[in-house]
Amino acid sequence: MAGSGTAHLRDDPNVLVRVEHMVVEFPISGGRVHAVSDVSFDLVEGETLGIVGESGCGKSTTARAVIQMPRPTSGNVFFRGTDLTTLPSEALRQVRPDLQMIFQDPISSLNPRRTVRDIIAEGLRVWGSRGTWTPERIDELMAAVGIDPRYGERKPHQFSGGQCQRISIARALVLDPKVIICDEPVSALDVSVQAQILNLLEDMKERYGVSLMFISHDLSVVKNISDRVMVMYMGKVCEVAGSDDLFARPAHPYTRALMAAIPGRHSDDDDDGVLEGELPSAIDPPTGCRFHTRCPHSQQICKTTEPEIRGIGDGHFVACHFPQVAGVE
Amino acid sequence: MAATTTPMLEVDDLRVRFATPAGTITAVDGVSLTLGERESIAIVGESGSGKSVFARTLINLLAGNGTRTGTIKIGGRDIDELSTAERKHFFGVQAAMVFQDPMTSLNPVKRIGAQLTEAMRYHLKMGKEEANDRAVGLLRQVHIPSPEKRMRQYPHELSGGMRQRVVIAMALACEPRLLIADEPTTALDVTVQKAILDLLDDLRAERNMSLILITHDLGVAEGRADRIGVMYAGRLMELATAKDLFADMRHPYTQALLRSIPSTDMASHTRLHPIPGRPPDLLNPPQGCAFAARCRHAQPECVDIKPNLLESSGDHWYACHFPVGTSEGRAALERNETAGVTAAGLPLDEAAEEFV
Numbered sequence: 001m002a003g004s005g006t007a008h009l010r011d012d013p014n015v016l017v018r019v020e021h022m023v024v025e026f027p028i029s030g031g032r033v034h035a036v037s038d039v040s041f042d043l044v045e046g047e048t049l050g051i052v053g054e055s056g057c058g059k060s061t062t063a064r065a066v067i068q069m070p071r072p073t074s075g076n077v078f079f080r081g082t083d084l085t086t087l088p089s090e091a092l093r094q095v096r097p098d099l100q101m102i103f104q105d106p107i108s109s110l111n112p113r114r115t116v117r118d119i120i121a122e123g124l125r126v127w128g129s130r131g132t133w134t135p136e137r138i139d140e141l142m143a144a145v146g147i148d149p150r151y152g153e154r155k156p157h158q159f160s161g162g163q164c165q166r167i168s169i170a171r172a173l174v175l176d177p178k179v180i181i182c183d184e185p186v187s188a189l190d191v192s193v194q195a196q197i198l199n200l201l202e203d204m205k206e207r208y209g210v211s212l213m214f215i216s217h218d219l220s221v222v223k224n225i226s227d228r229v230m231v232m233y234m235g236k237v238c239e240v241a242g243s244d245d246l247f248a249r250p251a252h253p254y255t256r257a258l259m260a261a262i263p264g265r266h267s268d269d270d271d272d273g274v275l276e277g278e279l280p281s282a283i284d285p286p287t288g289c290r291f292h293t294r295c296p297h298s299q300q301i302c303k304t305t306e307p308e309i310r311g312i313g314d315g316h317f318v319a320c321h322f323p324q325v326a327g328v329e
Numbered sequence: 330m331a332a333t334t335t336p337m338l339e340v341d342d343l344r345v346r347f348a349t350p351a352g353t354i355t356a357v358d359g360v361s362l363t364l365g366e367r368e369s370i371a372i373v374g375e376s377g378s379g380k381s382v383f384a385r386t387l388i389n390l391l392a393g394n395g396t397r398t399g400t401i402k403i404g405g406r407d408i409d410e411l412s413t414a415e416r417k418h419f420f421g422v423q424a425a426m427v428f429q430d431p432m433t434s435l436n437p438v439k440r441i442g443a444q445l446t447e448a449m450r451y452h453l454k455m456g457k458e459e460a461n462d463r464a465v466g467l468l469r470q471v472h473i474p475s476p477e478k479r480m481r482q483y484p485h486e487l488s489g490g491m492r493q494r495v496v497i498a499m500a501l502a503c504e505p506r507l508l509i510a511d512e513p514t515t516a517l518d519v520t521v522q523k524a525i526l527d528l529l530d531d532l533r534a535e536r537n538m539s540l541i542l543i544t545h546d547l548g549v550a551e552g553r554a555d556r557i558g559v560m561y562a563g564r565l566m567e568l569a570t571a572k573d574l575f576a577d578m579r580h581p582y583t584q585a586l587l588r589s590i591p592s593t594d595m596a597s598h599t600r601l602h603p604i605p606g607r608p609p610d611l612l613n614p615p616q617g618c619a620f621a622a623r624c625r626h627a628q629p630e631c632v633d634i635k636p637n638l639l640e641s642s643g644d645h646w647y648a649c650h651f652p653v654g655t656s657e658g659r660a661a662l663e664r665n666e667t668a669g670v671t672a673a674g675l676p677l678d679e680a681a682e683e684f685v
Contacts, residue, residue, distance in 0.1 A: 054518035055489070192585070199600065199601055217519065224595065224597060224601065225597075225598070242597075257520060261519040263522065263552055263553075264552045278488060
């Protein structure tokens, strides 16, 4: 997989975030970890973009690099036309309220020594009110995310994981952001609670007009919440498509392998199911298509030439020399 | 629960209580279960349902503040009647366990080889070389490439999937007849998860092993187990063959659990149905059915009387006064819907589903 190229970027006036050729590398002794390698994508206002892939595929790094934590090694990140990668730090700070984040572990991402009301209102103390929310209206925000405002003086340990995630959502919303980056926000929750949080995110998106970048390794969750889904492997984009479309006709062999591995779906044709071998090293990634070492359809060209992302119709894009689609092969 | 030969595992009315400063917690509350040879059963439940405590109790791992009542027979032997000498070489040999987190269940400062051979040398009195040869064979069997090299490595040099395979190899070292796997794939990616579950399937067939798979993931249970038991607040709510459980579920909790899970078969943005309310406080367990407060079928009877796990037809067991798919169940739900509230006080309108 591989995929470089920008064929999937859209010329939509409502594009909020546009990432072009983003590279994130971490120096280590004896080399560099190629965490994100030439990734491009965009996020349109009101949209939820799901980013899915296995551990180490660079999905979290991609999302964090969008908010310049860390700053990408190269490439551009445009937020409403402004390139964040070249923005001086004070100017970047001014943009940050628009880009909020929700983390995986709901309990450790809240300060245990502060009250829930303080945690939610902290953004207002730094920035003052930016529109909808004021310190006087925190109760209303708590109620909106399903936390009883009478519990405002309690501390995070007095809440369950699901409730802490609601508090994180309130904290992210308080500054009227444009984009909320959700990094595995439901992975640590029980399934019954997971459904509450997914529904809540949908409601908040609708009510407050935020766009979401939703990172998860769980394909069913990503399908449920996303409008568009981007599949990543070893720091590269494999496939980008509308949520229903991606699941109806996955074209990249890696996407197909991921889907075949979803538990509970025991199909008889198992050929896409098992990925041979281990994940290659991100310090010395494979040449050509990075997925070629494990791909059942790999040919000579896959070892030498990196495939460009190309459209296969209906806003469905894939970075593969031999996509599994009738008529394209 | 039918079994013609001696069952591999018989659990009768197992109760586990923990004394805590705040009071006594009943983590497992009267679980009975029989598992045949080569059979696999999945125990499904959310955090706090008692599924892990149940699993650990089976191999006699109980925290110091815990007490157990009820009998456990493994391979026909009552574990309370084992002599001290027998007991020493029983757990880990007859019945072995694979724990959830492959990072913390391996010793970070000992080589894989040393950890893998320890049990064989102690339990089976093997010499160093023999144990080493066997360990290499085990690693090969769990599909670890270049096993000789891995034997000399430390856990941190292996990936998560690899470490979990090592932990499985360790559990298999003494050829257990019963393998208990507590969330063996929860920390792993889906593709690795599939490989590990496939491996457990193959090993079970090869070695005539019985398997207890503890999981929170109904999907994992569906594909991998002959039977599934659904646990809630320390009790088995429903127990059936995997096929029956999904095709003909009876317990409202099982139904609620399934309705809350997104599936790739659903269109994107399908509204999910969370389970309203919260699990009961195990310090002050409700008098009646533990699920009554969150159940759409709840009637006065449910609040007062704890339902027993009873067999309805062909090995399908459930503990419910007003089961799904029966006329009683339908009538109960209708009554509640008309009233707009259940007997336990749960409102039944759409908005209520969202409330924490």
